[in-house]
């Protein structure tokens with residue numbers, strides 16, 4: 055419906071169990087270590103999607119206004135050690151522009167240059183450490199590295215929702231050495247928005263799941279069969295269901311391991327309050343390519359030599375209608391091979407329906423968020439999560455180490 059990416063605070067009606075930046079008592083110049091998720095996509099050194107940087111601004115601005123010295127840190131990519139290609143310099147430059155003041159990029163990760171930069175910073179200044187993953191102690195959650203990070207500041211704020219499912223030195227280990235340890239506004243918003251889907255969703259609650267693999271999403275499917283009113287399935291994942299039902303799947307991407315899981319889901323769905331909905335028609339191609347021959351099938355039996363690459367027009371219309379009637383919609387995973395223009399129609403129709411839906415709309419990160427951005431519709435959804443894996447783990451009911459480590463409210 056409308057964008058709330060800039061809004062801060064817990065989702066109304068949901069209590070956040072952790073202390074937040076609002077609970078910090080900050081004297082002028084207090085150094086605060088802020089873990090953000092600036093893991094943004096880069097092409098030739100240029101940031102192609104800056105939503106994660108913008109989403110961190112409310113916490114950064116709040117701390118600056120309260121006179122803190124900010125010590126920002128993040129990972130970028132999965133480097134095995136220091137590598138200029140994964141430097142946070144492009145992030146420091148973009149953040150400087152967005153804040154309208156210089157962000158000093160330290161040359162190391164909590165080493166002598168970081169310490170010097172923090173010492174020289176004035177109240178309201180921002181220092182960004184280099185890529186946390188240049189240090190092996192980060193992913194190993196090494197206490198010695200966590201202690202080095204902690205020594206840079208007198209309070210810790212975690213605002214890195216996208217990395218909250220990682221038990222790393224900067225997301226979890228550091229809290230053993232640095233208190234208070236509180237959540238930033240983004241982390242609070244993400245957790246409470248997603249938890250509300252599990253606790254008290256406006257009804258009817260319609261969930262749309264797509265993507266490649268049933269095995270990736272099986273826990274989510276099982277959870278939503280108990281919680282949602284309607285569960286609409288799309289993407290290559292539906293071929294495991296069709297195979298389990300005995301339909302021909304041609305050359306479609308079928309995950310063998312997923313077929314048995316899909317069979318179990320189909321058996322269980324009858325005994326739940328949720329309506330499980332599969333596509334009624336499909337678009338097929340003669341190969342996985344943008345210039346493939348494209349055909350619309352009136353049904354779901356895929357002929358030999360063809361592969362299902364999108365939901366068909368009847369299914370797209372039906373899913374759009376269900377989404378528009380929903381009190382609340384959660385969408386994760388594209389409904390077809392949306393990177394290939396001829397097979398993006400179903401995913402685009404769903405994205406448009408989510409944008410137009412009058413109910414509450416929440417989109418998980420990953421490819422569905424990328425699709426929304428590509429279609430220019432991301433600002434018309436109530437909440438687009440900045441986390442892919444983190445959002446799914448939270449919705450599966452798993453505890454996020456980056457949240458658990460913080461001070462209880």
Ligand SMILES: Nc1ncnc2c1ncn2[C@@H]1O[C@H](COP(=O)(O)OP(=O)(O)O)[C@@H](O)[C@H]1O
Nearest residue numbers: 265266289290362363387390391392420421422
């Ligand atoms: N019918 C299909 N055939 C082949 N690939 C598909 C099909 N539907 C979706 N995909 C692919 O699935 C990928 C996304 O799957 P996944 O990573 O599970 O989603 P997400 O990142 O949203 O969780 C996309 O690259 C998309 O091209």
Ligand SMILES: O=C(OP(=O)(O)O)[C@H](O)COP(=O)(O)O
Nearest residue numbers: 091093216217419441442443444
């Ligand atoms: O981009 C991220 O994950 P996501 O693609 O699941 O949203 C996070 O920054 C976590 O990165 P990681 O999966 O390398 O730990």
